[in-house]
Amino acid sequence: MINYILKRLASGLVTIWFIATATFVAMHMVPGDPLSADKAMNAEVRKNLEIRYGLDKPVLHQYGIFLRNMAQGDFGISYTQKNRRVNDIIREHFPISAVLGVMALLIATAGGIVWGALTAIYRDRWPDVVIMFFVVVAVSVPSFVFAMIGQLGILKLNEWTGVSLLPVAGWGTLSHMLVPALVLGLSTMAYLTRLMRSSMLEVTSADYIRTARAKGVPPLRIFYKHQLRNAILPVITVLGPSIAAITTGGFVVELVFAIPGLGRYFVQAVQQLDYTVIMGTTVFYGAFLVLMVLLVDILYGFIDPRIRLGKVGA
């Protein structure tokens, strides 16, 4: 087990290095640089700014410095947010994205499992059709549409009741998170519903279910003890990447609901060519994704005793 984890960690480091390098190269190939502004600056000012940010050195040298600093976990100072360290930006804003992401994921998994199980039980009957219709809608409509509809919904609700039931935007309390988390988790919920449905159907026709039925086990117990537990495995598999996708993909939701998460910095940094923030957020998210996938693989062993990682791998 230890061996396996170490091996995976090592390959994870290579992945992160690759992500960092690819991003670095792409970033420097884009025309313009973080210092270009709509008003011109004289040569002296520019030279001094270049010295401050180390842009006066050859690109390869800059890359070396970047790698060295990255190894020490230091991503430098933002170009656009003067005086703010990229590490601080990540430290202050990632927890917000993470909380929102976890909320979204809770809603998505709970919904996905419940709706997925329901569609499988009522296969081809009306609950199945209705739920699957909404699943298709949730998968195909982009999140900014849901975000806007969600916000408008809150607004109308508040207007209709005459009190501020839910905040239209902002951050701070649980009530601020509710609708954004739902919107953010919607497509994952739809995806999990479909996954849960097919995996439930597969399990239902398995031998051990038939055996259980033949033994006279009550249907509810079969469902809970055998079907659900076995069908849930694929859902766990996609959970890792889903966590990463949800915590990184919240840009639109963060924008519409004025949530101070990291997603905003992630996207704006690219538009503003804020080199240090681009590198910091990309590498951070890359590492996060790698870690989540690894965690899920380890978790597997606990849920399904047939998968014992160390013995097979080592």
Add this chain to the structure above:
Amino acid sequence: MTNISRAIFLWMLLVQCLAFSWAALGAATALNYEQRSLSYAIRQEPPDMNTTTSSDGMSGMIIDHVFEGLLSYDPQGKLIGGVAKRWQLRNDGATFWLREDARWSDGSVVTAHDFVFAWRKVLEPKTASTYGFIMFPVLNARAISEGEMASTALGVKALDDHTLEVSFHQPCPYFLGLTAFRTLFPIKESFYHSRDGRYGADAEELLYNGAFSMTEWVHGASIKMEKNHHYWARQRIWLNRIDIPYITEDTNARLNLYRDNKISLADELVAETLDGALQERMQVKTFLDGAIFYLEFNHRNERITRNKNFRKAVQAIFNTDDLVYKVLGNPGTYPTYTLFPRWVRGIDGIFTREFPPKRPELNQTKAMAYLEAAKQELNLKEIPPIALLIDDRPSTQKTAEYLQTLMQQKLGLTIRIDKQIFKQRLAKTKAGQFDIVITGWAADYNDLLSYGDLFQFANLNNRGRYNSARYDELVSVAQKSLDVNERMHTFAEMQDLIYEDVVIVPLYERGKIYVQHPRLKGVIRRAIGGDPNFNYVTIEPEAVK
């Protein structure tokens, strides 16, 4: 099954109940008459609160609430005393007598030394301030910024704690206006050094001398400004608190917050949000934000656009009215025929009324004749495709598509639109990789020179590299002359020259659209300096029904 779903359902219900009870606690409202507070949403986090380097609009808006310069603006936009109670402007310099009761937010006195320190800081090469150039009229400023002199050589002296003496390198007729600009605001030296390089990074890393103090700054999330009880003119300030609990670039979200009575002013409405606001019969307001948009031609030698007849052909077909009213359709945006905005003052009144700009005669036949002449002069059978460089703002795209069709139909020209995100557009403009670029300019200080010097050859912002000895001469007259009459006639001649030489084709004067709570009074919208400004705001009490 039932157990799980019931548990989940109950959990969700619990979450909902908790959420509702919390929502009731944390609700802030757009206006509060009793507490004298208002709430507002901004586009983005202020990136740079250090006045020596700050250059963006968002930081400028906050800075103008929490700092004050030697002079400041009254609600009508007239210059009035700020930290200085008296001043004298001469050909060779200026003297400012500071009021004794001007205080920093820690209670200490604002002295002339605080200005000397800040101004020197701006020009030190290590500071690398992009606005250092604005101080070049001050003696030795340029040499210091280029590292040739120590910052102590700057032509500014504190004669005593309350007298500031400035020496000029050349006469500077607009210097008083500059002192109301953030780059020339004071910084207390001992405080600056006590911050260990973190000056300006957080609310507590700043010392304020303006009407308000920033008391809370949660990065990317919220800002709170409260009345500065050490401010010398605190009796003039009615408002106690400005809350900024929302930061989002989404105009739709901001309008929704306004609808929900969470903010008192929703700024920068765009086409789709405007429609919604109008349908709901909101009172939509507009103001000119100081930005002039124009087609800038590339005057470099290898370009077709260097040919004057070619440029004249474009000038003869472009109709600013059509663009503004039929294509853009933004209320508050105006057609224009000149580089100079319609609100800038001239000799006695408005400049563009005293010196009306020439309007091109729209004439396709003439335009074709210009184009033929251009082809002959350039020795070309056909004009090759013209590269029109634009950024990805919606208004720019609309303008570009309109121009593409117009030049195709009226002149038979092929226009290749080169669309780039803003930063890349800037990089390509700077490198001269365009024939025509759609670009804009907003003034840095309240003087026509801030627009007029744009096409001086030495000006780094002259991206099309227009080169005219006469124009350069006019700029240098406008820079030095203290005679208003002479200056305004000089600007008028610049205006004519830009027209005759078709340096640019003016497109429009941009207006911004916003909605404001009907009980909120005295908000200042302006083109120069931080916008909006709430310093002189009052709130009307709710009408008793």
